[in-house]
Amino acid sequence: MNRALYTLLFHLGLPLIAGRLAWRAWRAPAYAKRIGERFALGLPALQPGGIWIHAVSVGESIAAAPLVRELLRRYPALPITLTCMTPTGSERIQAIFAGAEYRGRVQHCYLPYDLPWAAARFLKQAQPVLAVIMETELWPNHIHQCTRRGIPIALANARLSERSARGYGRFGGLTAPMLAELDLIAVQTPAEAERFRHLGARSGCVEVTGSIKFDLIIEPSLISRAEALRGQWGATQRPTWIAASTHAGEDEVVLAAHRELLKQWPDALLILVPRHPERFAAVFELCQADFTTRRRSKGEPLLASDQVLLGDTMGELMLLYALADCAFVGGSLIASGGHNLLEPAALGKPVLSGPHLFNFLDIAAQLREAGALLEVADALSLAQCVDRLWREPATVERMRAAGLAVMQANQGALARLLAGLERLLTGGQSERAGHSL
Numbered sequence: 001m002n003r004a005l006y007t008l009l010f011h012l013g014l015p016l017i018a019g020r021l022a023w024r025a026w027r028a029p030a031y032a033k034r035i036g037e038r039f040a041l042g043l044p045a046l047q048p049g050g051i052w053i054h055a056v057s058v059g060e061s062i063a064a065a066p067l068v069r070e071l072l073r074r075y076p077a078l079p080i081t082l083t084c085m086t087p088t089g090s091e092r093i094q095a096i097f098a099g100a101e102y103r104g105r106v107q108h109c110y111l112p113y114d115l116p117w118a119a120a121r122f123l124k125q126a127q128p129v130l131a132v133i134m135e136t137e138l139w140p141n142h143i144h145q146c147t148r149r150g151i152p153i154a155l156a157n158a159r160l161s162e163r164s165a166r167g168y169g170r171f172g173g174l175t176a177p178m179l180a181e182l183d184l185i186a187v188q189t190p191a192e193a194e195r196f197r198h199l200g201a202r203s204g205c206v207e208v209t210g211s212i213k214f215d216l217i218i219e220p221s222l223i224s225r226a227e228a229l230r231g232q233w234g235a236t237q238r239p240t241w242i243a244a245s246t247h248a249g250e251d252e253v254v255l256a257a258h259r260e261l262l263k264q265w266p267d268a269l270l271i272l273v274p275r276h277p278e279r280f281a282a283v284f285e286l287c288q289a290d291f292t293t294r295r296r297s298k299g300e301p302l303l304a305s306d307q308v309l310l311g312d313t314m315g316e317l318m319l320l321y322a323l324a325d326c327a328f329v330g331g332s333l334i335a336s337g338g339h340n341l342l343e344p345a346a347l348g349k350p351v352l353s354g355p356h357l358f359n360f361l362d363i364a365a366q367l368r369e370a371g372a373l374l375e376v377a378d379a380l381s382l383a384q385c386v387d388r389l390w391r392e393p394a395t396v397e398r399m400r401a402a403g404l405a406v407m408q409a410n411q412g413a414l415a416r417l418l419a420g421l422e423r424l425l426t427g428g429q430s431e432r433a434g435h436s437l
Helices: 003-012 014-027 035-039 058-074 087-096 116-126 140-148 162-169 172-180 190-199 220-233 251-264 277-288 317-323 342-346 358-370 379-391 393-409 413-425
Strands: 051-054 080-084 106-110 130-134 153-158 184-187 206-208 240-246 269-274 293-295 308-310 326-329 351-353 373-375
Touching: 003 014, 003 140, 003 172, 035 106, 051 058, 058 080, 058 087, 058 130, 058 153, 058 413, 080 087, 087 106, 116 140, 130 413, 140 153, 140 172, 153 413, 162 172, 162 190, 172 190, 184 190, 184 413, 190 206, 220 317, 240 251, 240 317, 251 269, 251 277, 251 379, 269 277, 269 317, 277 293, 277 308, 317 342, 326 379, 342 393, 351 379, 358 373, 358 393, 379 393
Parallel strands: 051 080, 051 130, 080 106, 130 153, 153 184, 184 206, 240 269, 240 326, 269 308, 293 308, 326 351, 351 373
Antiparallel strands: none
16 A cells, blocks of 8 residues: 555545544544544644644653653744644643643644645644654654655654554555655664664664653652642541553453452542543443442542542543552553553552553563562452552562662653754754655
C-alpha cells in the first residue's frame, strides 16, 4: 500500500468513521461536540507561526506537559498549538494549561482526520515552524503535508514494540516513505531505534534520548494536599490502596481482591479509577452492588463506613495516587499493554501490575529488576501482594527507594529531546535537503 491508496481507502471509509464516532458519542456524549474540528472546519482562531505538538490522548498529554512548559520558557515568542484526538485528552490539556500564564501562549483543538485537504487546511491556519508528534501517533498525510511546506517534523518520546513494528512492516510502501520524512525520531531505547531504522527511518535522524516520563516532577503541594485530605477523612492510619487506569474486565478482579482484603483489614479503602470516563457510571454500579461506595465527583467527605472511593474526576490521578499506600496500574491484567508505571513510582509508592506490559517493556524491566514492581495474575495474588505491603513496612520502604532510584537514574531525556528540537528550530536540517516532495 502506498499513500495514494491509503488516502483513497480513508475517503471510502468515512461512513464507517462517522458510524464509529456516533457510537462513541452514544457512550460518551463529548464525542458529539466539535465534530467540525475533526475535518478542519470551524477551527478556533489559532495564532500562527509557533510549535505544533500532537498528543493523541490523556497519557501523551500528561507526558507532553513538561516539554510544553520548557518550550514556552525557551521560546517566549512562539505560541504552542496542542492537538489531540479524544475528549478526555482535550479536557486534560485544557486543565493543565488553564492558568493565566498560558493565556495567549497555549492554544488547543482536535487534530483533523488524516485526509490531505483537512491536514492542509489545519496547517494553513496554524502555520507551525516545527511539528512535534508525541510517541508513535503517525499519520502519513499530516506528515507529508508538513514536508511539502518545509516544516520540520519530530517524533518525540517515540516507542515501537516488536509487535507494532511487525504491523508497520506489513505496509512498507506506506511506512518507509513516511518515516523517511521525519527529521528527528527521539526514541526511548536502542532496540526501538533499530526497529525504526529497519522500517525506513533515516539513520542519522534516529536518536536514543530515553523516556521523558522519567523527568516527571512532583510538586510538594501535591503531597501536602493528599496528607490534608486524608486527615479530613480521618483516614491517616487507614490501609488504603489504589487501582488506577483500569479497563473493562479488570474492575471485577480488583473488587474481588478488595473483598479478600476486607476479611483481614475491615477498614481497608480501595480507590478505583477507571481509565475511560464513559465507564464511570457502569463501574459505580458494579462497586455499589457489593461495597459501600463514594463518588469523588460528588465532593462529599469520605466516611469510615465507605469501602470504595470511585475516582470519577479528570485531572486528579496524581492526587489519588498520593492518597494511597500502594498502587496497582491497570491495562495490564488484560492484553492492553499497561499504563504509566512511573507516576506512582515518582510518588514513592510500591507499584503493582498485571503481566501485560508490552507498551512499557523497558520501564517495567527496570522497575522489576530494581525491586520496585510486583506483578500479579489474578485477584488472589493481587490481594496477597497488597496485604503483604500493609504488613511489611520494610518492604514498602525498600520498593519506594528502588522506584525513586530508577526515576533518578533515567532523568535527562527531556533535555536531550529539547536539544534535538533546538537544532530543527535553528535550521540544522542538512539532511532535509533533497527531500522528495
